[in-house]
Amino acid sequence: MIAAIAALHVAAWRQAYRGILPDATLDGLDVSTRALGRREALLRPSSAEVRTWLLERSADPDGDGSGPCMRRALLGFAVTGPVRDDDLTPAAQELYALYADPSELGRGRGRALTRHLLDDLGARGFREVVLWVLCDNHHAVRFYERAGFIADDRVARFEHGDTGRMKMRMRLALAP
Numbered sequence: 001m002i003a004a005i006a007a008l009h010v011a012a013w014r015q016a017y018r019g020i021l022p023d024a025t026l027d028g029l030d031v032s033t034r035a036l037g038r039r040e041a042l043l044r045p046s047s048a049e050v051r052t053w054l055l056e057r058s059a060d061p062d063g064d065g066s067g068p069c070m071r072r073a074l075l076g077f078a079v080t081g082p083v084r085d086d087d088l089t090p091a092a093q094e095l096y097a098l099y100a101d102p103s104e105l106g107r108g109r110g111r112a113l114t115r116h117l118l119d120d121l122g123a124r125g126f127r128e129v130v131l132w133v134l135c136d137n138h139h140a141v142r143f144y145e146r147a148g149f150i151a152d153d154r155v156a157r158f159e160h161g162d163t164g165r166m167k168m169r170m171r172l173a174l175a176p
Contacts, residue, residue, distance in 0.1 A: 001054070002042065004074040006035035012099035020136045025163050041079075049093070050081035051120075055100075055113045076100035076109045078117050083130055085154070085169070092128040093121050114147050122174040129174060134158060135166045148172050 010029045017026060042052060055076040079096040095117070100109040121129060131149065133140050141151075149170035158167040 001074070002039050003031070003035050005038050005052075005054075005077050006031045008074055008077065008101055009034050009038070009097075009099055011102050015102035015105075016099075016137060016140065017134070020134060020165065021160065021163055025160060045081070047082050050079065051117070053078040053080070053113060053117050055109055055116075074101065075104050076113050078113050080117055080121065080129075085130065087154075088128070088130060091126060092130055093126045095129055095131040098131075110143060111147070118147075118172070118174065127174050127176065129172045131170050132156070132158075132167045133170060135168050141168075141170075144170050 010031050013029055014026045041050075054074060056072045057075055058072050076099060078098040080093050081096060082090070083092045083094045085094075098110060098114065100113070118129065129149075131144065133144060135141075135155070149172045151168050151170050154169035156167055156169075158165050
């Protein structure tokens with residue numbers, strides 16, 4: 001599954017950030033390198049609170065619900081964990097990553113994954129979720145706004161290789 005997460009991550013970056021980050025940066029992304037990083041993050045999470053969420057579809061070509069032909073397709077993934085900003089309390093969690101398979105965009109996959117992780121975070125007693133998004137990623141900003149996130153006054157520089165862009169923080173209060 002780690003290879004599938006890495007492949008989806010690279011494909012989603014190439015789709016989401018084309019026109020925002022340089023083509024050379026996106027074309028240079030390597031699935032194997034991403035898989036090594038993901039494997040390390042899963043085996044040695046920075047905190048017990050880090051969660052990786054998977055949205056999968058099962059394919060059953062035989063129609064019997066079992067057997068060697070049963071396959072799962074990864075449709076999206078998300079990663080949550082402790083906030084990294086020192087102005088927030090431990091009652092908040094951060095959404096580190098949320099990506100859907102580019103071929104699945106517009107089918108509600110991201111919304112379903114977001115609803116699930118927000119419900120889980122609320123059930124575990126967290127009161128707020130924050131995330132950082134590139135200011136130029138208008139599609140993602142609209143997606144998060146529709147989910148109820150609101151931009152606050154925090155901005156920072158996102159650095160990736162020799163590329164830099166501005167990012168902003170968005171917040172969502174969870175119901176008690």
